[in-house]
Amino acid sequence: xxxxxxxxxxxxSGFLALGLFLLAEAVVGREVWRKRRWRAYLWPSTMFLMxxxxxxxxxxxxxxxxxxxxxGAWAEVMMLAGAAELGLAxxxxxxxxxxxxxxxxxxxxxxxxxxxxxxxxxxxxxAFLHHLLGWTFLVAAVFPLGRAxxxxxxxxxxxxxxxxxxxxxxxxxxxxxxxxxGHLSPMAGEPHR
Amino acid sequence: xxxxLLLGLLVALAWPAGALAHARLKAEHPQFRERFEAAPARxxxxxxxxxxxxxxxxVVYDTRGKIVSRPARNGADPRTVLAPLQRVPRGAYxxxxxxxxxxxxxxxxxxxxxxxxxxPPPTEAYGASGPTRSEDVVRWLYxxxxxxxxxxxxxxxxxxxxxxxxxxxxxxxxxxxxGAVGIIHVGIAAFIMRSEDALQxxxxxxxxxxxxxxxxxxxxxxxxxxxxxxxxxxxxLLFLAWLTGRRALLWPTLLLALVxxxxxxxxxxxxxxxxxxxxxxxxxxxxxxxxxxxxxVQLAVCVWPAAPGLRREAFLRFARLAPVLIAVLVAAxxxxxxxxxxxxxxxxxxxxxxxxxxxxxxxxxxxxxxxFHHLFVRPRLERTGWARRSLVGEGAVAMxxxxxxxxxxxxxxxxxxxxxxxxxxxxxxxxxxxx
Numbered sequence: 001x002x003x004x005x006x007x008x009x010x011x012x013s014g015f016l017a018l019g020l021f022l023l024a025e026a027v028v029g030r031e032v033w034r035k036r037r038w039r040a041y042l043w044p045s046t047m048f049l050m051x052x053x054x055x056x057x058x059x060x061x062x063x064x065x066x067x068x069x070x071x072g073a074w075a076e077v078m079m080l081a082g083a084a085e086l087g088l089a090x091x092x093x094x095x096x097x098x099x100x101x102x103x104x105x106x107x108x109x110x111x112x113x114x115x116x117x118x119x120x121x122x123x124x125x126x127a128f129l130h131h132l133l134g135w136t137f138l139v140a141a142v143f144p145l146g147r148a149x150x151x152x153x154x155x156x157x158x159x160x161x162x163x164x165x166x167x168x169x170x171x172x173x174x175x176x177x178x179x180x181x182g183h184l185s186p187m188a189g190e191p192h193r
Numbered sequence: 194x195x196x197x198l199l200l201g202l203l204v205a206l207a208w209p210a211g212a213l214a215h216a217r218l219k220a221e222h223p224q225f226r227e228r229f230e231a232a233p234a235r236x237x238x239x240x241x242x243x244x245x246x247x248x249x250x251x252v253v254y255d256t257r258g259k260i261v262s263r264p265a266r267n268g269a270d271p272r273t274v275l276a277p278l279q280r281v282p283r284g285a286y287x288x289x290x291x292x293x294x295x296x297x298x299x300x301x302x303x304x305x306x307x308x309x310x311x312x313p314p315p316t317e318a319y320g321a322s323g324p325t326r327s328e329d330v331v332r333w334l335y336x337x338x339x340x341x342x343x344x345x346x347x348x349x350x351x352x353x354x355x356x357x358x359x360x361x362x363x364x365x366x367x368x369x370x371x372g373a374v375g376i377i378h379v380g381i382a383a384f385i386m387r388s389e390d391a392l393q394x395x396x397x398x399x400x401x402x403x404x405x406x407x408x409x410x411x412x413x414x415x416x417x418x419x420x421x422x423x424x425x426x427x428x429x430l431l432f433l434a435w436l437t438g439r440r441a442l443l444w445p446t447l448l449l450a451l452v453x454x455x456x457x458x459x460x461x462x463x464x465x466x467x468x469x470x471x472x473x474x475x476x477x478x479x480x481x482x483x484x485x486x487x488x489x490v491q492l493a494v495c496v497w498p499a500a501p502g503l504r505r506e507a508f509l510r511f512a513r514l515a516p517v518l519i520a521v522l523v524a525a526x527x528x529x530x531x532x533x534x535x536x537x538x539x540x541x542x543x544x545x546x547x548x549x550x551x552x553x554x555x556x557x558x559x560x561x562x563x564x565f566h567h568l569f570v571r572p573r574l575e576r577t578g579w580a581r582r583s584l585v586g587e588g589a590v591a592m593x594x595x596x597x598x599x600x601x602x603x604x605x606x607x608x609x610x611x612x613x614x615x616x617x618x619x620x621x622x623x624x625x626x627x628x
Contacts (some may be wrong), residue, residue, distance in 0.1 A: 048429075055425040059418045062404040063217040064300070065385060072381060075425075083432055090436055118294075118401075 004126070005174045007057060012171030014050045018043050019164030026157035040089040048082025051075050070116035077105035099148035103141050106163075110137030129174050136166060217241055218403055219272075223288075223306040225315075225410050232281045232308045236262060236288055243271035244292040244300075251276035254287045254319040261286065283309040287319035289393070302403035303392050304410070314411040315391045324603035328386055332599035335379045336483065337592060339454060341372030342427070343480070344487005346447040352488065352510045353496075353503070355440060361500040366435045368495060372487075373428040377421060384408075384417045416460030423453030451480055457602070471532060478525035482598070485518040486591040493584040508580075512567055519560065526556075533606035545604050552597040555590055562587040 021043040025033040034040045054075035062068050084101035087093035113134035119127040140163035146156035220239040223229065236251050250265035251274060265276040274292055286308065291301045305312040315321075324332075345368050353361075388407045389399050408414040427450045434442035458475035488511050496507045530549060540546040566587070570580050 048432075052425060052429055055422055059408075059421050062408040062414075064401050065388070065404060066400040068381075068385075068404065079425075079428075086436055092436060 001060070008171045008174040011050065011054075012168045012174075014046060014053075015164045015171065016168035018046050018050075019161050019166075019168060021046065022161035022164065023158065026154060026161050030152075041086060044082045044085035044089060046082070047078055048086060051078030051080075051082055054078060066116050066118075070112040073108055073112045077101075077108045081105035096148065099144070099151075102144040103148065106137050106141035106144060110134045110141070113137065126174055129170055133167060133170050136163070136170070140166075217300075218290075218302060221288075221304070225304045225406050226306065226312040228307045228309075228311055230309060233278060233306075235275050235277045237268065237273060237275040238290055238292070239270070239273045240292065240294075240300075241272065242294060244274060244294050246274045247291055247293055247299075250274045250290060250292055252289050253278060254289070255281065255284055256286075256319060258319055281308055285310060285313050289318075289320070299398060300401045300403065301392060301394055301398060302406065304406040314413075315406040316387055316411050316413060318391055320393045321391045323390070324387075325390070328383065328390075329596075329600045329603050331379055331383045331386060332603060333596040335376065335383060335457075336479075336595040336599055337486075338372045338375030338379055339450075339479075340483040340486040340592075340595065341490060342369050342376060342431075342487070343372075343447065343450050343454060343483045344485065344489075345369035345372060345491050346431075346443055346450065346487075347484040348488045348491040348511070349440075350443055350447060351514055352491075352507055354506070357503065358500045361495055361503065364495040364499045365491065366431070368490065369431060370428075370435075373424060373431055376424045377428065380417060380421050380424070384414070387413055412460040416456035420453050420456040423449065423456075427453065454479060454483070471529070474525040474528050477521055478529060479598075481518045481521040481525070482591075482595065485515060485522065486588065486595060488515070488518075489584060489588040489591055493581055493588055497581040497584070504580075508571065512571060515563060519563070523556075543606075545601065545606050548597055548600050548604065552594060552601065555594050555597065559587060559590045559594060562590065 021039075025039075025043075052075075054071055058068055058071035058075055061071060081102040081104070084093065084098040088098055111134070113130050117127055117130035117134070121128050121131045140159070143156050143159035143163055146153060147160050150156060217240065218238055219241045222235075222237045223233050236253060238251065244267075246265050246267045248264060251262055252260055252265075253262035253276070255261055261279045261281050262276045263279070265274055267273065268275050274290070284307070285305060287303065287305050289301075289303050291299050294300050303318050304315055305318050307313075317323075345365060349365055349369075353365075357365075384404075384407070385399070388402065388404045389396075391407055392399060392402045392404075394402050404414075408418060427446055430442055430446040430449065434440065434446060455472075455476045457479060458472045492507060492511060496503055500507075534540060534543070534546050534549065540550050562583075566580075566583065570583065
């Protein structure tokens with residue numbers, strides 16, 4: 001099993017790719033971005049595959065029921081959101097309500113991050129990041145919601161993209177038990193790097 | 194080139210990866226299911242964080258429930274907890290551990306080891322009561338979801354024509370999609386319930402329970418991992434088939450689903466001590482059953498309301514496929530029944546036999562119902578207004594058969610129960626219970 005931060009970095013790469021695809025779309029505009037048809041499928045398929053890749057984490061990471069359920073919830077909502085956006089991009093789904101799937105994904109992801117972290121904010125770096133990530137997802141859910149209601153708004157589109165970039169940066173910052181702001185609980189074990 | 198790079202990136206993102214807990218058991222002595230020739234002197238657990246030893250942090254039971262460990266305490270390293278053991282004779286032992294982690298949560302786990310004998314899986318640890326009625330229901334839901342998925346796919350590929358009305362296509366994907374998602378969800382629920390039984394913890398504390406011994410140390414857990422991952426790929430393929438409108442993708446979806454359905458045959462009670470041929474028969478029995486039941490559901494729920502023009506063709510083609518499925522079902526079922534109930538009297542004297550007897554009665558009823566459809570409904574299909582209701586009735590009987598099959602899979606056949614001395618059977622005769 002790789003250390004947790006390696007897994008977080010792997011998924012950080014996915015979130016960074018998502019953020020950059022969406023940022024490019026927000027900058028050049030949806031019409032220009034979708035002049036090549038495959039680009040419309042780019043971020044939803046990335047999201048879907050990230051959901052698929054989360055299932056092995058759920059299945060192999062069974063050292064607590066709580067973590068297993070949290071990883072399962074993330075896997076599911078990422079697949080759902082990716083699938084809904086793919087369906088909309090292909091024209092298979094027509095109701096704009098499907099755009100709320102990504103809002104649901106943000107809310108579930110944020111809630112699961114907060115619920116499954118058992119320690120306080122300053123217990124260790126990974127605890128700090130779990131809290132920060134959880135609240136980021138919950139607060140940033142306003143961007144996909146705004147994007148669903150106002151699809152042409154550059155503010156919501158950019159905010160949505162930057163939320164993924166921010167999440168990627170946070171995940172890249174993850175290290176197992178390194179101190180936060182110089183403080184490390186003596187109960188958290190010895191820093192090992 | 195750009196597309197290749199993009200594809201590489203997407204594959205890398207989908208690559209399986211693991212993760213570790215924030216606080217967990219790092220090492221243990223004795224190890225999970227370790228066999229000793231000489232009894233160990235103590236049990237030592239090492240965590241990745243400092244923990245506080247509780248009075249019952251480590252309790253070791255023999256097969257009769259007698260405690261053979263002394264009170265636990267922290268080791269010199271605050272991350273370790275240890276408990277000395279009495280001199281223990283040959284036998285299987287269960288270690289139940291609890292530790293207060295620094296965030297005030299009690300983390301817990303269970304595992305087994307053996308002295309001059311092999312240790313049983315954690316699901317047969319002292320205190321585990323074995324499958325309950327709730328687990329029977331969960332397994333039945335699993336079978337039902339499997340029928341919706343596998344039976345639906347088989348029906349679409351073997352019975353329906355290549356091109357079908359859009360409304361029917363939509364219903365087909367909804368029903369099979371519900372089946373695929375249901376398999377994953379019910380599988381997770383079944384795994385947690387089995388772990389809960391092994392750990393003997395209330396739900397609140399189960400959230401912090403270590404499930405890894407059940408996941409990696411039992412056939413059930415290994416099958417859970419393989420089947421969960423397998424069916425997520427099945428779900429992805431099904432979605433891809435819907436998205437692209439490519440019927441051909443349903444073939445690998447069906448094959449993959451049938452392959453991973455074998456996890457049930459390889460992990461159930463019937464798999465223990467049985468040959469590969471028996472497991473193959475079990476898989477054939479299950480596959481034929483879910484193809485048959487799922488086909489009935491597709492006929493009643495999808496074809497009848499969504500494609501009236503296809504009713505006759507679908508009914509006739511399914512009527513040609515069903516006898517083949519039923520032949521496989523009955524042949525494999527008879528073989529497995531003879532194997533598990535060597536004496537005819539077991540049918541009415543043993544609990545397993547009685548459930549099997551009821552199941553056989555329902556199978557006979559379903560077969561008679563099918564024959565009625567074949568002989569009386571088929572010639573008058575256009576003039577019969579109640580054909581759908583009759584199909585629903587046959588489907589309901591088939592679903593009830595799946596419930597009885599779930600009870601039988603979770604039960605132990607009488608010959609096996611007599612042959613093996615399990616820890617579970619010892620528990621029922623023991624006066625004491627674990628905390």
